[in-house]
Amino acid sequence: MPSETRQLLFLLTLAAFASSASFRVCDPMLPGLAGEFAASTAKVALIITGFTVAYGAMQLIYGPLGERFERFRIITLATALCSVGSLGAALAPSLEMLTACRILTGVAAAGIIPMSLATVSELVAADQRQATLARLFSGQILGMVFGQVLGGVCVDFGLWRLAFGVLTGLYLLIAFALRQKAHLGPATRGATPSTDSMASLYRTALGMLFARETRGVMACFFVEAVLVFGVLAFLPLYLHQRFALALSEATLPLMLYGAGGLLFSSVAARLGRRMNHRAFPVAAAGLVALANVVALLAGHPGWIFAAALLSGFGYYQLHSALLFQITQRAPTMRSLALALSVSLFFLGQSVGVSAAGWLVGQGRITLVFAIAALGMPLLGLVAGRQIRPA
Template sequence: MNCIRSITDKQLVLILGLAGFISAADNWIVSPILPAIAAGFAVSIAQVGIILTAYLIPYGIMQPVYGYISDRWGKAKILKWIVFGLAFGTIGCAIAPSLWVLCLWRLITGFFAAGVIAVSLAMIGDTVALSDRQKYVGKFMGIVFLGQGLSVGLGGIFANFISWRIAFISFAVLTICILPFMQKLPKDVSTPTNYSFFNEVKQVTLTPKGKVIFPLALATGFLLLGLYSYLGAFFHEVTGLNYVQVGLIVMCYGFACLLAGHQIGNLGQKFGHQKTILLGGFLALSTALILASLPYWPAGLLATVSLGFGYIFIQSTLATIAFDVATEHKGLPSALIGLGLFGGGGLGTAFGSFLLSWGNYQTLWLCLASGIALFIVATSKLHFD
């Protein structure tokens, strides 16, 4: 699918980045306020962790669907609808009277938000020149995860001084405010296909590159997003920080992502796909080992920054490779990367909840460190070209 353009690459990435910023902020606002939500509903951290999974699983599962239909019905059109749905679901989260109702609204929110990043990445793949794609993918993802990091800081402030419900209301309002900017997105010119959804998924996943990058995306989500999900609770429960302090530290993850996003283009061209992913893996491994061995906030701050760099190095590289999986349709391959990342993140979060109910944070970090080490070994034996 090609796009009829009236804006520059920088303007396109900025508009898409705004939508992705809000999507990621709405997604990860829950991480630093888990203790506040648990206290509000009189349940444990392990129990309230279900709201992370309730969001991430539909967020992952729906991404291929949005990728498929955006290639046929128009990416700009789909983005407008899902951004509106994101606002609707977030308002529901703010007024949920119980944990299980909140889970339902998080599921609905995840259902709509699923397409924001995947469809935006596909639009970048359609419009940006091949030589600039990794650069602009990195910039886009940097903006997205800056939203994730800032939301953590704001969430801590809301939880400490006002209410965790105000955080959801604020993001719902911001989501509505970006809708006018979506009108400036380039219009799509579709390229029809004879393949059904499942046949096209099969074709894409069984390509040589698909066999490599989609399992890696699943592993990345399980390990790295599973690790990130409990950072806020770890800093509050283990290091004794209040919600504001937790938010300020985890906010550094977003700034690390933004900085990494600006560097990934040059890094990818210099070292290639495999070495860039391996570097991200080593940074993530260092995060897990630091958290397990040095349960103090200064070390945790360093680990948080390392995780931000590691995640962007891996995610942006996988997303860039996905553009070459199917020449005509970039929505589905981009979405399948999202399915792996966020579906894997949902599973990793559920696994983390189990480990916390059975053991402690050190158990969680060491298990994830073992998984990341295996990820590094497996990646070193793969071929990406």
């Protein structure tokens, strides 16, 4: 791989890191901000839901934009706009202004990771793409952990504005570095932009949802999110209820889940070479299913901690296989296909968490894990049938 391409991929990974950090930085802040602005936790939570809704909705905009304009330029502009939103959040005099700035950041951040995935698909040959996508995941995972730690530490010291200040500086540095690489020409331009109208691109997007070539993979994205995030959302509560762990201890498996993803990204290239391409997602889903069985049967929380590491490895293995396939199935409309997949993935998260929340409210939290344990092997088999070799 040429050194210039390596540099671009490194910058895209940094951009994904910053985007993921923004996504999670407010999670630990809610109690502190509720006191700061004398508002209810539900009202303060709008800084998270506003960001998330904006991020998900904007996929329907960035998909067509990625086909009409140079993706690298979109990523650069989105990163720069994130610095504006983060700076506004750092200086916000009111909760309403903070919420508005978080929505602005969500609007901008939505264009970074999907456009980066599409750019990687253009820059990297098919036989190296899955391993490269896994390295991009490592930036996302580290960004999530960094965002949560940054937000938690800053709010503990009463310096929540500093967290947004750090993100502002990070975004500015990345945007400047991306702008400096714009001179590399074809490497940053990618495929020739489409001349189709936005209306035509939206018709194409609607067709992708039902086309035999893409609908199976997109459905897998949705089901994957339903099964995985329904469990993740209530794993700390499960540990708290079953083993009487403090909530601070009960969140440790979420970090181990991310560590499992990092472990996968470090061995993704070797796994891709050694495993049968159809067995790759089947084995991945099997690991996640096994982790859920362990969670149900464990007599000690340590087993669930280990299961979280295993589940993180399997989830990122499955997700990378699906991402690779969607870039293969729509080689001339990758931005559109990836944006649609991300939208379905977000919808699946919402459905999964809502359904799991209803079961938890009925006192049937173990059923959440049982459904995932049974559903993941079926998903793996379906995903395996969707896989085509590079």
